[in-house]
Amino acid sequence: MGINLSMHRATNLSSIKSIDISPEETICDGFDRNELELKHGCLAGSCGVCLIEVVSGTQFLAPAKTIELDTLNRAKRNNPKLEKVSLRLACKAKVIGLGEVQFKKL
Numbered sequence: 411m412g413i414n415l416s417m418h419r420a421t422n423l424s425s426i427k428s429i430d431i432s433p434e435e436t437i438c439d440g441f442d443r444n445e446l447e448l449k450h451g452c453l454a455g456s457c458g459v460c461l462i463e464v465v466s467g468t469q470f471l472a473p474a475k476t477i478e479l480d481t482l483n484r485a486k487r488n489n490p491k492l493e494k495v496s497l498r499l500a501c502k503a504k505v506i507g508l509g510e511v512q513f514k515k516l
């Protein structure tokens with residue numbers, strides 16, 4: 411699988427699926443548009459079902475906003491093992507930088 415660093419890309423290491431993604435769409439929306447499964451619930455940033463561990467490319471993601479930060483903090487409180495993991499919500503995370511974000515579905 412070649413990586414084109416002039417694109418916005420997101421790769422799910424759990425399913426070994428990689429997509430081009432628009433900076434206007436979330437990781438969830440990008441996978442949905444490509445008809446690839448990425449488990450989610452509310453799509454509003456509050457349920458935490460779409461929790462992902464960002465393995466690389468964190469710098470290409472737009473910063474998390476309040477609702478996402480609240481949900482991420484709750485997930486870490488409920489599971490201290492997540493404290494040192496780079497967490498995001500796939501329904502809120504947008505790839506805004508030119509490069510690839512690699513993640514695992516939690």
Ligand code: FES
Pocket residue numbers: 450451452453454455456457458459460461481499500501502
């Ligand atoms: S789907 Fe509910 S927080 Fe992402």
